[in-house]
Amino acid sequence: MxxxxxxxxxxxxxxxxxxxxxxxxxxxxxxxxxxxxxxxxxxxxxxxxxxxxxxxxxxxxxxxxxxxxxxxxxxxxxxxxxxxxxxxxxxxxxxxxxxxxxxxxxxxxxxxxxxxxxxxxxxxxxxxxxxxxxxxxxxxxxxxxxxxxxxxxxxxxxxxxxxxxxxxxxxxxxxxxxxxxxxxxxxxxxxxxxxxxxxxxxxxxxxxxxxxxxxxxxxxxxxxxxxxxxxxxxxxxxxxxxKTLSVRLQRHSENAMKLAQWFESNPLVDRVIYPGLKSFPQYELAKEQMNDFSGMVSAVFKLPSEKIQRFLMSLQVWQCAESLGGVESLVDYPWLMTQSGLSEVERIASEIPEGMVRFSTGIEDVEDLILDIESALTVAQE
Ligand SMILES: Cc1ncc(COP(=O)(O)O)c(C=O)c1O
Structure with missing residues (x-):
């Protein structure tokens, strides 16, 4: 089969x-x-x-x-x-x-x-x-x-x-x-x-x-x-x-790629991390080892922690929550959430910057996902 x-x-x-x-x-x-x-x-x-x-x-x-x-x-x-x-x-x-x-x-x-x-x-x-x-x-x-x-x-x-x-x-x-x-x-x-x-x-x-x-x-x-x-x-x-893993992943990957490309052109983003982007340092290896790149995108913002937190709290479609891989889009702020258990030395050693946000891209309409991020970034800077 x-x-x-x-x-x-x-x-x-x-x-x-x-x-x-x-x-x-x-x-x-x-x-x-x-x-x-x-x-x-x-x-x-x-x-x-x-x-x-x-x-x-x-x-x-x-x-x-x-x-x-x-x-x-x-x-x-x-x-x-x-x-x-x-x-x-x-x-x-x-x-x-x-x-x-x-x-x-x-x-x-x-x-x-x-x-x-x-x-x-x-x-x-x-x-x-x-x-x-x-x-x-x-x-x-x-x-x-x-x-x-x-x-x-x-x-x-x-x-x-x-x-x-x-x-x-x-x-x-x-x-x-x-x-x-x-x-x-x-x-x-x-x-x-x-x-x-x-x-x-x-x-x-x-x-x-x-x-x-x-x-x-x-x-x-x-x-x-x-x-x-x-x-x-x-x-x-x-x-x-x-049973729906394969079709869900197709949409997760498509949405993540569009989101990552949008981040690439956003002046508030210092670095976009998505294995499917040609700018990703290990793109060739990712392409060889993986069939597609799934829905996880990380972005490093040129914003201080307080503004990042304001951004996360201003999102309407994305929910700020731990975990990932569900049909709904979730954001995680590793510095204060999933990696907060690490000591500061460990966090620095593991190269996780304070400006990094991890996006678990869901299977909603990607236009809504991007619009939501755009609006929340505007609020965060007010
Ligand atoms: C890559 C990875 N492995 C393992 C785990 C642990 O899985 P669980 O939360 O189901 O115990 C997690 C949880 O976030 C994870 O992200």
Missing amino acids: KRNTSLIQAGQKFEPTSRAIIPPPYLTSTYVQESPGVSRYEYGRTDNPSFRNLEAAIAAIEKDAVDSVVFSSGTGAINAMIHLLEQGDEILCDNNTYSGTRRIFSECYSQFGIKTTYVDARDFQDFARNITDRTKLIWAETPTNPLLKINDIRELSKIAKSKKCLLGIDSTFATPINQSPLTLGADLVLYSTTKYMAGHSDVIGGAISSNDEELIKKLRWRRNALGLNPSPFDCWLIQRGL
């Missing part, structure tokens, strides 16, 4: 008892055993047909995946992945990641003896120099949150393979539609399904796909052991969202 067909059909067998076209969410905490110890499903934390349906759908659209494992959140998925490591192991991580990922690595797991080193993965040689005998996992997002840096998965996989460590890629911004990390050499690909995959800002979820059955088994075991399971209803919602 091709990808658009899989999005609709995979993990969607009609329910055999009633022949309802849509399988229901299996809201159950346990299963009646055929005889003691004989049961396809044992317990609701361990497994559920709604988990399996969503996993089948994600695995079907993820090139080269043998399977996928769903979790309570993207953060839960990261947690399960870290549990593949042992005390004394090290993670080598790109220096621009979602701040919550950094929080888990540095604040939750350093106390258990897992050390993380952050280095800009665009400089492969410098990055590789930071691998030690204890490095067991290389971790990078691409595109990154919120700088939209592109990390070269193929190059990172060469480094990982030569040092016999796992390569994990957080592909939340690209989704399986716009990028295929496993095909490029990653061992694990992680999604916050909260974002584009669910797509409607009404659910939290996470998933990891892999081309290695052993890793999948280990992750499923950890999901149960650590209680990182999602709710069956959330899986059902995410699967409903997934």
Whole structure:
């Protein structure tokens, strides 16, 4: 099956008892055993047909995946992945990641003896120099949150393979539609399904796909052991969202490109960051690695923080909120919102300027989105 067909059909067998076209969410905490110890499903934390349906759908659209494992959140998925490591192991991580990922690595797991080193993965040689005998996992997002840096998965996989460590890629911004990390050499690909995959800002979820059955088994075991399971209803919602992923992304990308081009000609904007722009420093790599560029645009304004805050509060169509990837357009001010947990030194080291605003372009009419920004910028300067 091709990808658009899989999005609709995979993990969607009609329910055999009633022949309802849509399988229901299996809201159950346990299963009646055929005889003691004989049961396809044992317990609701361990497994559920709604988990399996969503996993089948994600695995079907993820090139080269043998399977996928769903979790309570993207953060839960990261947690399960870290549990593949042992005390004394090290993670080598790109220096621009979602701040919550950094929080888990540095604040939750350093106390258990897992050390993380952050280095800009665009400089492969410098990055590789930071691998030690204890490095067991290389971790990078691409595109990154919120700088939209592109990390070269193929190059990172060469480094990982030569040092016999796992390569994990957080592909939340690209989704399986716009990028295929496993095909490029990653061992694990992680999604916050909260974002584009669910797509409607009404659910939290996470998933990891892999081309290695052993890793999948280990992750499923950890999901149960650590209680990182999602709710069956959330899986059902995410699967409903997934069916329109491909068409939604087309519109997200079109709108984002128009917005980025408009920002390029706006005198209040110092720098526009969108991987689909020819002016984007890694445009060639983005074009080679991605099928399209998704809906995230970052812009660095020539405005002080107070005016940026006024701008954000003057928007009518865009909503100022954390998260991204939903059908409605959202703005995030990393300096005070998603990256505010970082120390000032960390923020400066991660190159996030005070003037940066991150735009999660929705699927509304782009003319309305641009007009709203134009009006709010006028108010901000009054
Ligand atoms: C790139 C990226 N990865 C992972 C996460 C964590 O996902 P969740 O919020 O579903 O736990 C986020 C959340 O914003 C994210 O942006």
